[in-house]
Amino acid sequence: MEDSAIVDLYWQRSDRAIEETDRKYGRYCHTIAYNFCADHRDAEECVNDTWLCAWNLMPDKRPSLLSSFLGAITRSLAINRYKARTRKKRGGGETALALEELSECIPDRTDVERSYESKEFEAAIGRFVRGLSETERKIFVSRYWYMAPVAEIAERLHFSLGKTKSILFRLRGRLRTYLQEEGLW
Amino acid sequence: MVDAWFLLNAMNGIGPEEVREAGSFLQAGKSPRLPRRRRLWTAALAAALLALLFSAFAYAQGWFGLSGRVTASESSSPYAPQEGSVGTRGYMASNGYADSPESLAGAEWQRVYWEMADEALEHNSPGWPEDMGEYAQTAMIYGAFDQEMLDALLSIGDRYGLAIHTAFLHLGFENEHFTEDTGVGAFLTRPDLGDDWSCHCIFEDGSFKGEGGLHLDGKELLYSLERYKSGMVDPYAFFVKDTADFEEWQLELDGRTLELALAPDVDWPNGYIFYRSGDLYVTVRIDSNPLELRDGRLFGEDLSREALEALAARFDYAELTGENDNN
Numbered sequence: 294m295e296d297s298a299i300v301d302l303y304w305q306r307s308d309r310a311i312e313e314t315d316r317k318y319g320r321y322c323h324t325i326a327y328n329f330c331a332d333h334r335d336a337e338e339c340v341n342d343t344w345l346c347a348w349n350l351m352p353d354k355r356p357s358l359l360s361s362f363l364g365a366i367t368r369s370l371a372i373n374r375y376k377a378r379t380r381k382k383r384g385g386g387e388t389a390l391a392l393e394e395l396s397e398c399i400p401d402r403t404d405v406e407r408s409y410e411s412k413e414f415e416a417a418i419g420r421f422v423r424g425l426s427e428t429e430r431k432i433f434v435s436r437y438w439y440m441a442p443v444a445e446i447a448e449r450l451h452f453s454l455g456k457t458k459s460i461l462f463r464l465r466g467r468l469r470t471y472l473q474e475e476g477l478w
Numbered sequence: 479m480v481d482a483w484f485l486l487n488a489m490n491g492i493g494p495e496e497v498r499e500a501g502s503f504l505q506a507g508k509s510p511r512l513p514r515r516r517r518l519w520t521a522a523l524a525a526a527l528l529a530l531l532f533s534a535f536a537y538a539q540g541w542f543g544l545s546g547r548v549t550a551s552e553s554s555s556p557y558a559p560q561e562g563s564v565g566t567r568g569y570m571a572s573n574g575y576a577d578s579p580e581s582l583a584g585a586e587w588q589r590v591y592w593e594m595a596d597e598a599l600e601h602n603s604p605g606w607p608e609d610m611g612e613y614a615q616t617a618m619i620y621g622a623f624d625q626e627m628l629d630a631l632l633s634i635g636d637r638y639g640l641a642i643h644t645a646f647l648h649l650g651f652e653n654e655h656f657t658e659d660t661g662v663g664a665f666l667t668r669p670d671l672g673d674d675w676s677c678h679c680i681f682e683d684g685s686f687k688g689e690g691g692l693h694l695d696g697k698e699l700l701y702s703l704e705r706y707k708s709g710m711v712d713p714y715a716f717f718v719k720d721t722a723d724f725e726e727w728q729l730e731l732d733g734r735t736l737e738l739a740l741a742p743d744v745d746w747p748n749g750y751i752f753y754r755s756g757d758l759y760v761t762v763r764i765d766s767n768p769l770e771l772r773d774g775r776l777f778g779e780d781l782s783r784e785a786l787e788a789l790a791a792r793f794d795y796a797e798l799t800g801e802n803d804n805n
Binding site: 321324356357358360361362364365368369372376388391392393395396397398399409411414415416417418419422423427430431434435437438439441445446449455456459460462463466 | 480481482483484485486487488489490491492493494495496497498499500501503504505649676678689691700702716747765
């Protein structure tokens with residue numbers, strides 16, 4: 294079913310809205326959630342919560358890219374679930390690894406007194422990503438938006454694991470520099 | 479407060495079209511692998527025999543190029559070559575030659591680590607251990623999940639008479655204290671061409687590794703550079719699939735002998751530059767395949783012998799190994 298037709302079902306408050314969404318995007322959203330949670334039960338709950346959020350958001354929203362809309366909801370839910378679960382325990386999995394990687398992008402001397410606006414960073418990261426080459430963009434977004442394992446990214450590109458990690462390393466360096474040049478650090 | 483979580487959440491700023499693009503990329507079925515160049519069996523056998531003979535002869539003659547640095551090994555590491563080869567395949571230490579204590583210890587640690595890691599991953603997500611006491615940094619450096627893994631690492635060090643890294647002096651992009659921590663100043667000879675470098679980590683003994691880009695004929699080529707000391711268990715794995723793929727030779731540069739290896743058809747890395755001075759080993763790995771992906775195929779260029787020699791001249795080996803300080 295086309296995305297626009299699925300969105301119409303939400304606007305019509307049809308019972309079929311969730312069913313069609315689950316059929317088309319259930320696996321997609323489950324993958325996103327699992328990459329963060331590393332637990333199928335948690336991932337399944339994130340997906341179910343995503344459908345509830347979607348039901349509550351449409352109407353009024355009418356997303357043009359339903360996959361991205363649903364994926365963003367799932368991602369946020371999965372991040373919160375992961376944080377809650379690992380608050381007292383240093384967890385593992387892809388999320389922990391990605392957090393370790395992203396910590397490299399933060400200069401040692403960030404101003405603890407300064408209030409950092411998340412919206413500014415979101416906009417800057419969006420610009421940064423749009424400026425990347427196609428390959429770099431796929432690698433970066435796959436890793437830090439989808440939390441895809443590096444090995445999976447490497448395999449899809451037919452790159453070696455080492456090469457993919459090198460590319461990610463350089464992209465993180467460029468992101469750090471970019472955020473500094475934007476005056477955000 | 480700004481932390482990694484902050485950045486992770488800020489990824490919400492990535493636009494829906496970019497998210498969709500990456501989603502399609504991740505969900506796409508596997509593309510057929512690019513065809514490998516076939517070899518005639520007799521040619522492959524001849525290459526294997528030549529490689530073996532060359533390795534034995536070269537080692538006896540004090541040749542310490544790629545062939546002289548790979549220790550045959552088996553490991554379940556995802557980095558390790560699993561398929562067959564006609565030359566030597568196995569582990570390459572960054573601080574020792576083939577079958578040296580450093581190379582044997584490093585190969586054994588990689589085998590042990592991945593055996594234990596596979597089991598840990600099956601039952602639980604691994605994370606840094608909570609409390610390893612005085613060995614907390616060591617555990618982080620070598621990736622030891624628990625006391626059992628740490629004990630295995632320490633045992634390997636003891637048996638081969640090698641020390642274990644105990645601390646990161648630096649981890650990440652900040653380069654402010656690089657010279658102070660390593661004794662190395664500016665070592666790129668042509669920064670005017672856009673060549674750059676970012677240090678990834680520095681250990682307590684001044685060993686370091688990092689990555690950068692070299693510019694040649696209008697393209698940027700990725701490279702990694704390590705300068706390690708002998709006498710330590712190497713924490714990082716590097717495996718070579720098949721030394722027979724590589725052409726190897728020596729280059730005399732400013733009175734120093736560099737060992738080069740080149741294999742244009744091999745994926746990262748396909749160019750090596752080795753230099754040793756005393757107990758310091760410099761290893762440069764170059765990827766001659768630029769980043770462009772066109773029509774689903776890698777856009778790569780053969781790296782010529784002359785180009786690799788030109789790139790070898792982009793580094794000041796005297797600076798990297800402290801020879802300038804001794805003059």
